[in-house]
Amino acid sequence: MAHRTRPTVGDMTSFTAPGLSIESATTVSTTLQERLSALNDLHLTLKHIHWNVVGANFIGVHEMIDPQVELVRGYADTLAERIATLGSAPRGTAKAIEDDRSWSDYSLGRDSVAAHLGALDLVYDGFVSSHRDAIAKIGELDPITEDILIGQTAELEKFQWFVRAHLESNSGRLPTSGESSEAGAAEAARNGG
Numbered sequence: 283m284a285h286r287t288r289p290t291v292g293d294m295t296s297f298t299a300p301g302l303s304i305e306s307a308t309t310v311s312t313t314l315q316e317r318l319s320a321l322n323d324l325h326l327t328l329k330h331i332h333w334n335v336v337g338a339n340f341i342g343v344h345e346m347i348d349p350q351v352e353l354v355r356g357y358a359d360t361l362a363e364r365i366a367t368l369g370s371a372p373r374g375t376a377k378a379i380e381d382d383r384s385w386s387d388y389s390l391g392r393d394s395v396a397a398h399l400g401a402l403d404l405v406y407d408g409f410v411s412s413h414r415d416a417i418a419k420i421g422e423l424d425p426i427t428e429d430i431l432i433g434q435t436a437e438l439e440k441f442q443w444f445v446r447a448h449l450e451s452n453s454g455r456l457p458t459s460g461e462s463s464e465a466g467a468a469e470a471a472r473n474g475g
């Protein structure tokens with residue numbers, strides 16, 4: 283059987299959204315594909331935390347995460363359909379996540395509320411920063427896609443506030459401040475900073 287080459291966002295149709303060049307649409311879709319894989323990775327990570335968090339305040343965090351899973355799944359759908367609208371082929375497979383991501387798999391297993399929220403704060407630091415980078419990159423080319431990403435980022439930042447509100451000290455300090463790894467952030471959160 284002949285090998286099939288995997289589809290890429292380079293598989294453009296001969297048309298795109300009105301007023302947008304094929305070249306611009308390809309650049310936007312390439313950026314969106316990376317963010318699509320990031321969103322798919324994020325909702326899987328959130329479910330992993332939902333299943334593995336233990337200890338005091340379990341139920342509050344377990345139940346806090348599911349609406350965010352649904353929101354993030356919806357955002358992935360929005361970006362995938364935007365890629366298709368622009369004339370490219372969105373890739374939504376596990377292999378696509380693996381190919382597109384420049385970050386490591388979430389590293390915690392069964393662990394406490396504090397540890398998971400500390401690590402999740404770091405996950406959102408990276409995710410939100412990258413969504414902001416994508417906004418800066420494609421804003422000049424396609425304000426419609428920019429608007430989609432801006433709306434998503436606002437809600438994701440709000441959820442990170444929920445996470446941080448569990449970690450914050452009375453003096454307004456985050457124990458995860460300055461940590462650059464999930465393990466480090468988890469340990470700092472366990473110890474309260």
Ligand SMILES: [Fe+2]
Nearest residue numbers: 332333344348
């Ligand atoms: Fe569940």
